[in-house]
Amino acid sequence: MASPVISLAPLQGVTTRVFRNAYAKRFGGVDYAIAPYLISVPTPDPRGDHFKELFPEYNARMPVVPQILSNDAAGFVATASALEALGYVEVNWNLGCPYPMVTRKRRGAGLLPHPDVVRAFLEEACGRIRLELSIKLRLGLADSAEILGLMPILNDYPLRSVILHPRVGAQLYEGSVDLDAFAAAASLSTRELAYNGDIVDEASYATIRARFPSVSEFMLGRGVVSDPFLPARIKGLGLPDDPKATIKAFHDDVYFSYRETLSGRTHALDKMKELWSYLGASFARSEDGLKEIRKAASFEAYEKAVRMAFSDDTAQQ
């Protein structure tokens, strides 16, 4: 089978530019990233703070597709134009965000029960943006049958790709992915779908690949943050002789970049603690180190805890 395309999923607050740059510097196997979403704005300034995470000078290491959360086609078009001015060639529309604060406003997965609104949005947006458009969506807000009404609409528009995470919004990230529903959606799609959800190791990747042999693009989120070597292993790329040293170097890149770019000790430490909540899975017996990391209230305490976490054990790879 041909080598798959692997994209890095957007994880708001986690797969930041700092993370993406450090990742691209230290690991292989990811072809491109979709950045965590921006909210559409009616009169955007491309060099304004709203777009800072996406300034091209901060994103030179890894190809990036920005993502927009919006139910307002005019604002979406304006925001996409600002991204075009920054040099981007594709933009992704978020139809998957499951949080009630978002869905209540008919954004993200909140749009999935409203196929007419989706069609009207695409009609206006596709007619007016010059960038390529891709969509990332779920099966539905509460009902996985919603996807069946949406696929014929998506077929009508020139989308670069459609990435389907086979859960409904109401599940958030709980329960299992519904592969039968993914198959049903794929059978109604005139284009190949990209798959996203719960690929956490080579075995889960192999299961999805075997079930959907025609899918060639896979988006990985939590699995990559927990195990940064996973994309390289899936693609059969070489791994470093000392994987733990690579993880440590990656950690240090992220840590010092956050210290430099975020104001306030707490902010930088919180970011690192969130990263560790995933990355902790790369270590087999470092519970004490991880506990100290979670407790750390100063850079000194944090660094000591990290030394403990890295010296307790060897990474599993």
Ligand SMILES: Cc1cc2nc3c(=O)[nH]c(=O)nc-3n(C[C@H](O)[C@H](O)[C@H](O)COP(=O)(O)O)c2cc1C
């Ligand atoms: C903390 C967190 C933040 C997320 N932020 C976004 C986001 O900004 N845009 C988006 O489309 N999906 C977002 N997602 C969903 C992921 O992109 C992805 O669809 C989901 O985690 C399933 O893939 P995975 O099992 O490979 O992680 C987020 C998920 C998590 C856990």
